[in-house]
Amino acid sequence: MDIAAFARLLAAGWTLIRADALLPRELDPALPPGTRALAGFLRLFAGRAARQGRPGERLARALERLGPVAIKLGQVLSTRADVFGAAFADDLSRLKDRLPPFPDDQARAEIERELGRPVAELFPIFGGAVAAASLAQAHEAVMADGRRVAVKVLRPGVERRVADDSRTLLLAARLIEGLVPAARRLEPVAFVATVIRALQLELDMRFEAAGAAEMAEVMARDGYMRAPGVIWDGVAKRVLTLEWVGGAPLSDPATLELPGLDRQALADNVIRAFLAQALDHGVFHADLHEGNLFVVAPAELTAVDFGIVGRLGPRERRYLAEILYGFLTRDYARVAEVHFEAGYVPAHHDRDAFAQALRAVGEPVFGRAANQVSMSRLLTQLFEITALFEMRLRPELVLLQKTMVTVEGVARRLCPDHDLWAAADPVVRRWIARELSPVARVRELADEAVRALRAIARLAEAETAPPVVVEPVAAPGFAWFAAGAAVAGAAFVLAWALSQA
Ligand SMILES: Nc1ncnc2c1ncn2[C@@H]1O[C@H](COP(=O)(O)OP(=O)(O)O)[C@@H](O)[C@H]1O
Ligand SMILES: [Mg+2]
Incomplete structure (x- = not known):
């Protein structure tokens, strides 16, 4: 004991x-x-x-x-x-x-120990704490080359x-x-x-630095949101240095009154950034509350704080896009089907009863004016009702739904009559068009065929070749030729069939 x-x-x-x-x-x-x-x-x-x-x-x-x-x-x-x-x-x-911050001296000592150089050399200007939480606190500083940065330092003894x-x-x-x-x-x-x-x-700042770098890359592809660059020279297990984010904190009510601020466009950007991250890239900033968001007029948005990054595998992304699209088009049977296909709901349940339950979730939500529709409420209720059907929720999806609640809250406070579906629509449709189009279906089927044929080829080889020697270079031979020909044939037939449809 x-x-x-x-x-x-x-x-x-x-x-x-x-x-x-x-x-x-x-x-x-x-x-x-x-x-x-x-x-x-x-x-x-x-x-x-x-x-x-x-x-x-x-x-x-x-x-x-x-x-x-x-x-x-x-x-x-x-x-x-x-x-x-x-x-x-x-x-x-x-x-x-x-929490109240710990003293600056301790922060300096931590940084010197971790980075192995005097703070005065690294950061000629090192200011007091700008924010302090239970794990770490952030300082504003200026590097020797004049770059303004934020330095996040773990609390002394927090690991213990x-x-x-x-x-x-x-x-x-x-x-x-x-x-x-x-x-x-x-x-x-x-x-x-x-x-x-x-x-x-979260207790390893190198991990957070990697999260920041990855999110910066992902965000740059869509342009809805940005992330500060990582200063890798200022990163160690207990210290994280990021470019300073100029702009006004969204947590400050005065920010909403900034001249030239386009609140509608900002709200759109928040929603689209989040959905594009989750659907298109399968990785999302999972802590998008106002305290972590900064804005520059008219509608430029930058996020900080990469301690929690959510990830969705291809199956979860597809599930998400399909249910959003299914609800958008009120195709409840399809949404039900998706749940069974993904194996989220055990097969012994009745699909029609499940579709009925989905209708109960969807109809009241979509019966409202578009600007009152809440995507996160839809997901929350969906997950509540699916519990009745023994649906086992994947933790990634729970994190996604929670983040969606936060993101919607931010959008609504920016723009009280914001139309979430209109904001989400282009991202969801783009995804559907790309991933569920006939061309994408052919590609997917071809992928499946390749996998199946590979397995067959492997079996065939196992039967003919001596069991021990596996020569990766000399392997394929006829089996591969047959596989290739079969896939090409299948893709051609499918493409033809679809073009006739
Ligand atoms: N790159 C940055 N530029 C400007 N301010 C920052 C930056 N990073 C953090 N901050 C400030 O420090 C606060 C705390 O940092 P954050 O990474 O959010 O830590 P926590 O996990 O404690 O919330 C932020 O809310 C923000 O005000
Ligand atoms: Mg934060």
Whole structure:
């Protein structure tokens, strides 16, 4: 038994009890009598903070106090509206990750140790912290060549803190899994392990630097949004240096009043940037709130903070595009089909009943004026309803949906009657036209044929060739010729058939 972890767990439990966030009173009606009695007893110790706010708000406050691991846990829990309900998830998502900064001297010492050079040499001007969170803080600085930069430095000792609290959280998950059979379905230990894993990656600034560089490349292809360049000389495990982003922070209400600002175009850019990243490139900035966005009039948008990058594989991208398109065209049978095809919904469920459930999601949303349609609400409800059909959501899609909620919020605050579908339309249609066009279908079928024939060729070789020697250069021979001819033939026939259709 890890005594230290156990002690920290008790302390954390106490913080939650004080906020009435462990077994909140709102949960009482759903609890069995024994647990309810226990909850009532614990509530005797609740403090003043327990009286204010909804359970999600109380939990958020308690987690803020418990440090980086708890904050991360809260952020991840807030993405599971499908499990905890939209109101709770929404309250939890407002959890703040802002702390008083640590002293500049410590930041300088950290940078010198990590980069192996005096700060005065690297950054002749090194200013105070501009922002501080539980893992790191950011400083404004100027390099010797005059470039203005932002230097992000991890909090001293934060790795130790995260390691300790991770063990505590893991212990809690094990206890829950052992003692509360009802919670086992949610796989607490596996869940906590993924949270800890995500946090460990965020503790390596080299990883964030790579995320920034990759996102800058991806964003440059579409032009909807930009990212600051990485100054690789200023990157180490605990330090990240990025070009300074000029422009006004979107988190400042005064920014919306900037002269010459085209709020409609900005809102379009936010939506299109996000969708193009996710659909076209399969990699998206997963933390696109106002605090991470900067603008220059009329509609130039730059993002910072690349700690969380979401990724979608080809299957998820296709799934996403197809459901958006299916809902746009109200083809519920098709949307249902997509869920079964992707294997998201177990095959034993009734497709027609599923299509009916989808209609229940789609019709009220699309019955409204276009500027009131919410794409993220559609996805949230879709994921809620699909839970009834035992749909197992891929975590990437949960992250995407959460980001979409954020992105839509940003767009709506920029431009209250913004038409999201009109903004999304060109990106979704472009994707559909490219990926689901007859030509793309032929290409895809040809790819499949090649794969199948390759397998056959391999089998044929295995039968004729001696088993041990694999000569990559001398291999193919007749099997490849046959495969090539067959694919060409199949592609030709298909192209012909499609041109007749
Ligand atoms: N390249 C940059 N240019 C200007 N300001 C930046 C830059 N990077 C970060 N900042 C400022 O520092 C703040 C915190 O940095 P961020 O990367 O968002 O860290 P956190 O993960 O703590 O939110 C940002 O909200 C922004 O105000
Ligand atoms: Mg940030």
